[in-house]
Amino acid sequence: MKTKRTKLEIIRDLLDTLQKNRKVKITHLIYKANLSNNSIKPYLEELLRNGLMEQFFEDEQRLFKITSKGNEFLMEYSKIKVFSESFGL
Amino acid sequence: MEWTLVLGRFYGIDTFIEFLTILVSLSVSFYSFRVYKLIKDKHYKWFSLAFLLLGISFIFKILSNITFLHKFEVQEANFVFTFMSHLKSMEIVNFFSFVFYKTFHLIGFLLLFLILSKNEERNKNILFFYLSLIVVLFSIYFNFVFHITLVFILIYLTLYFYENYKKVENINAFLVFMSFLIILTSHLFFIFSDVNTLFYLFGEVLLLIGFMCLLTNQIRLKIKSKKVLKSK
Numbered sequence: 001m002k003t004k005r006t007k008l009e010i011i012r013d014l015l016d017t018l019q020k021n022r023k024v025k026i027t028h029l030i031y032k033a034n035l036s037n038n039s040i041k042p043y044l045e046e047l048l049r050n051g052l053m054e055q056f057f058e059d060e061q062r063l064f065k066i067t068s069k070g071n072e073f074l075m076e077y078s079k080i081k082v083f084s085e086s087f088g089l
Numbered sequence: 090m091e092w093t094l095v096l097g098r099f100y101g102i103d104t105f106i107e108f109l110t111i112l113v114s115l116s117v118s119f120y121s122f123r124v125y126k127l128i129k130d131k132h133y134k135w136f137s138l139a140f141l142l143l144g145i146s147f148i149f150k151i152l153s154n155i156t157f158l159h160k161f162e163v164q165e166a167n168f169v170f171t172f173m174s175h176l177k178s179m180e181i182v183n184f185f186s187f188v189f190y191k192t193f194h195l196i197g198f199l200l201l202f203l204i205l206s207k208n209e210e211r212n213k214n215i216l217f218f219y220l221s222l223i224v225v226l227f228s229i230y231f232n233f234v235f236h237i238t239l240v241f242i243l244i245y246l247t248l249y250f251y252e253n254y255k256k257v258e259n260i261n262a263f264l265v266f267m268s269f270l271i272i273l274t275s276h277l278f279f280i281f282s283d284v285n286t287l288f289y290l291f292g293e294v295l296l297l298i299g300f301m302c303l304l305t306n307q308i309r310l311k312i313k314s315k316k317v318l319k320s321k
Contacts, residue, residue: 089132
């Protein structure tokens, strides 16, 4: 049985999707990160607030792209995961 | 007239141990703050602060151990008497450094306890801070109260890290659990340090081993991140 993803893992999945695609629609993020329309909202807000991704509009469509800080997070992800796991944070 | 700098007990071995523990504490604090800067999770910020306080506390511990000895000789007939005396102003520095060491050390571990017990209730936190203040005040005057309080906090932290190790089952979590178990044992020795200085020495050696386990954890993290970067 698969265990429930942690907040850190969900953020990784979202940023991973953004890194692989230059610009991403919200529906694509929902699908790739395996989240519902409602459950994705707090994550998107947090990622935008923390500057890990940014939103822009193209043909009146809301799109997202990863920032350099987001890329830095993905590079550090495995280390952060081990760090937080080892201290149970 | 000659001045001698004494770095601590046992030829300054304890000062050397404390210097290493400062480096380890600051390394954990620095990395935790880096994670906080990336994901803005307040747990990492407080965790960083807790280890920063522990690091600072050891700086004060070193200061509390440093003594300047004033050596002078007096000649009487065919005998030369050598006297050693403490510098008066250093006694004040030593006393206040020891007070700050105890205060920062206790607050550091209490903060860790608060973060890991994940207590979000404000009313309970106010009571917790009040009781902490009482404990800090008593610890300043009674050495054993300081160590016994730390033993109780460390028992909780060790059990928490043991449960965490059972949950995640990796070497890093085991190292953290072992580290806190050894630090707990070191404080059990420190309780009796006023009875015999050997207890103090054992405590210091165990403290070093405990913090070395934490350092190993930090080194393993660094190696892991390098491996990941190479594989990309």
